[in-house]
Amino acid sequence: MSNELLHKITSLMGSRICHDLISPIGAISNGVELLTMTNPSSGPEIDLISESVNNANARVKFFRIALGIASEGQQSSSKEMVSICNDISSERIKIIWNPTEDISRSEVKLACLLILCAEISLPRGGSVTTDYLDGKWHVTAQGDLSTSNANLFEKLTQPINPDGITASEIQFLLAPLQACELGRAIEYKSENNTLSIIC
Numbered sequence: 001m002s003n004e005l006l007h008k009i010t011s012l013m014g015s016r017i018c019h020d021l022i023s024p025i026g027a028i029s030n031g032v033e034l035l036t037m038t039n040p041s042s043g044p045e046i047d048l049i050s051e052s053v054n055n056a057n058a059r060v061k062f063f064r065i066a067l068g069i070a071s072e073g074q075q076s077s078s079k080e081m082v083s084i085c086n087d088i089s090s091e092r093i094k095i096i097w098n099p100t101e102d103i104s105r106s107e108v109k110l111a112c113l114l115i116l117c118a119e120i121s122l123p124r125g126g127s128v129t130t131d132y133l134d135g136k137w138h139v140t141a142q143g144d145l146s147t148s149n150a151n152l153f154e155k156l157t158q159p160i161n162p163d164g165i166t167a168s169e170i171q172f173l174l175a176p177l178q179a180c181e182l183g184r185a186i187e188y189k190s191e192n193n194t195l196s197i198i199c
Contacts, residue, residue: 010067010174017067022060029053058087065105066112067174074105081108085130092125093143099132107132110178114139114186114197116171120152121145121195136184141195156186156197175199 032050039046061084065076078100085095095115103111111130118128118141126143155161155172162173179186179199186199 010170013067022057022064025053025057025060029057054087055090058084062088062112065109066116066171068109070104070106070109072106075102076105076108077102093119093122094127096127096129098130101132103132106178106182107137110175110182110199111137111139113171113175113178114199117153117156117175118195118197120149120169121190137197137199139197141197142193145190145193145195150190153188153190153195156188 029050032046032053035046036050065084078097081097081099085097089095111132114137115128115130118139121141122128122143123146124144126141126145129140129142131138131140151164152169152172155165156176158176160173160176165173176186184199186197188195188197190196
């Protein structure tokens with residue numbers, strides 16, 4: 001099976017899973033909203049559920065872009081991406097989306113995969129900033145960088161090899177495939193608590 005066909009199959013799987021999860025998460029969110037309306041003095045339990053549902057909803061939207069199919073001609077708006085990145089940010093990791101223009105979904109898919117790669121380098125927290133300059137993505141992770149995953153980042157610049165990759169690290173296989181589809185290669189460097197990924 002070719003890398004191109006494998007990439008398409010995994011993207012279709014990602015789209016299907018996210019599509020099926022969006023509706024029940026939305027229903028839970030609506031239910032929490034109704035509970036809040038009927039009982040305005042609800043306690044911290046409802047607040048915790050609401051926060052968790054909002055985060056799950058944002059994560060599924062993010063994964064739908066990163067792992068799903070990117071149809072030809074489809075665009076992702078800057079407003080949508082800023083909103084999603086704000087919603088998936090936490091006290092531990094801040095995700096910052098700087099591009100102000102609407103960008104093709106296939107390009108944004110690559111950026112989201114690179115963000116997922118960058119996140120792994122910050123087990124103790126920090127920030128991940130995304131810029132789109134002269135037709136290239138610049139994803140920068142800043143914080144107390146982990147040194148235990150250098151071999152993962154090497155996979156971004158090497159021929160596709162799934163050996164040693166876990167489910168939570170699938171982005172290190174998918175990002176090079178998406179970059180190849182766009183006719184580009186990934187570069188990265190790490191120094192002074194800053195990781196830079198350019199593609």
